[in-house]
Amino acid sequence: MGALDGQVAVITGASSGIGAATARLFAAEGARLALLDVRPVAGELLGLGTATGHVTGHVTGHVTGHVVDITDAAAVERATAEVAERHGRIDVLVSAAGILDEVPFLEMTPERFDRTIAVDLRGVFLAARYAAPYMVEAGRGRIINIASQLGIKGGTGLAHYVAAKAGVIGLTKALALELAPKGVLVNAIAPGPIVTPLIDGLSEEWKRSKAAELPLGRFGRPEEVAPTALLLASSPAGDIYVGQTLGPNSGDVMP
Ligand SMILES: NC(=O)c1ccc[n+]([C@@H]2O[C@H](COP(=O)([O-])OP(=O)(O)OC[C@H]3O[C@@H](n4cnc5c(N)ncnc54)[C@H](O)[C@@H]3O)[C@@H](O)[C@H]2O)c1
Numbered sequence: 514m515g516a517l518d519g520q521v522a523v524i525t526g527a528s529s530g531i532g533a534a535t536a537r538l539f540a541a542e543g544a545r546l547a548l549l550d551v552r553p554v555a556g557e558l559l560g561l562g563t564a565t566g567h568v569t570g571h572v573t574g575h576v577t578g579h580v581v582d583i584t585d586a587a588a589v590e591r592a593t594a595e596v597a598e599r600h601g602r603i604d605v606l607v608s609a610a611g612i613l614d615e616v617p618f619l620e621m622t623p624e625r626f627d628r629t630i631a632v633d634l635r636g637v638f639l640a641a642r643y644a645a646p647y648m649v650e651a652g653r654g655r656i657i658n659i660a661s662q663l664g665i666k667g668g669t670g671l672a673h674y675v676a677a678k679a680g681v682i683g684l685t686k687a688l689a690l691e692l693a694p695k696g697v698l699v700n701a702i703a704p705g706p707i708v709t710p711l712i713d714g715l716s717e718e719w720k721r722s723k724a725a726e727l728p729l730g731r732f733g734r735p736e737e738v739a740p741t742a743l744l745l746a747s748s749p750a751g752d753i754y755v756g757q758t759l760g761p762n763s764g765d766v767m768p
Contacts, residue, residue: 515543689756705762
């Protein structure tokens with residue numbers, strides 16, 4: 514028995530990093546997956562439906578891939594409807610799609626600010642906006658938004674990213690209040706630095722000094738974030754979490 518047997522989970526940003534690790538763990542726990550990303554989802558991930566013992570034997574099409582730009586409202590609405598049609602329901606949404614780039618505030622153009630807000634905040638809103646009705650109709654569901662600890666502590670050269678991630682934490686609280694009475698639990702995860710392609714562009718020097726200041730002395734791995742998403746998606750393990758921001762962050766932030 515997997516913790517998510519028979520459940521349908523939508524994961525955005527599933528091509529890489531935290532989204533991909535979450536997809537692997539959720540598949541191993543018996544979930545059927547709809548993987549959304551602006552890039553095509555790798556064959557290895559799409560093969561999860563048959564490659565792992567836990568999820569064979571169900572209907573074919575256990576794992577579906579959907580190429581969607583998370584900032585495109587019409588495309589997100591269409592993809593969500595397609596998921597509900599193909600899989601019959603939506604039990605869990607994990608919003609992991611995101612971008613990160615560094616630019617000093619005095620050089621930040623409005624366009625660059627808007628782009629990060631569009632992907633990292635509006636994308637989280639859109640995914641929830643179109644998935645939640647299916648959950649409300651069923652009287653149950655889980656929405657898990659991947660924020661960042663930078664949304665709590667701030668960060669230099671990252672005003673757009675920090676604003677978006679603080680927005681995700683606020684959005685999570687607002688949705689949690691509104692949807693909990695309807696059976697839908699909404700929470701966020703604010704990871705610390707995690708080794709994924711997202712942080713490839715940051716300098717080695719920054720990475721070394723950042724790792725040295727962490728109580729754990731090292732960055733996390735995507736596989737160390739996915740279990741927090743599993744906890745929040747699971748029942749009864751996650752039944753008591755409402756509007757929380759959990760921090761798999763090597764001890765960097767202790768709110
Ligand atoms: N890596 C870290 O240190 C770290 C720390 C805190 C929070 N996060 C957050 O975790 C989430 C996942 O990041 P990651 O580290 O796994 O990065 P990643 O780059 O490995 O994965 C991000 C995924 O989002 C997808 N994506 C980007 N723009 C998109 C769009 N417009 N529409 C749809 N998909 C899009 C990418 O194609 C990619 O597959 C992000 O929200 C990120 O901000 C990451």
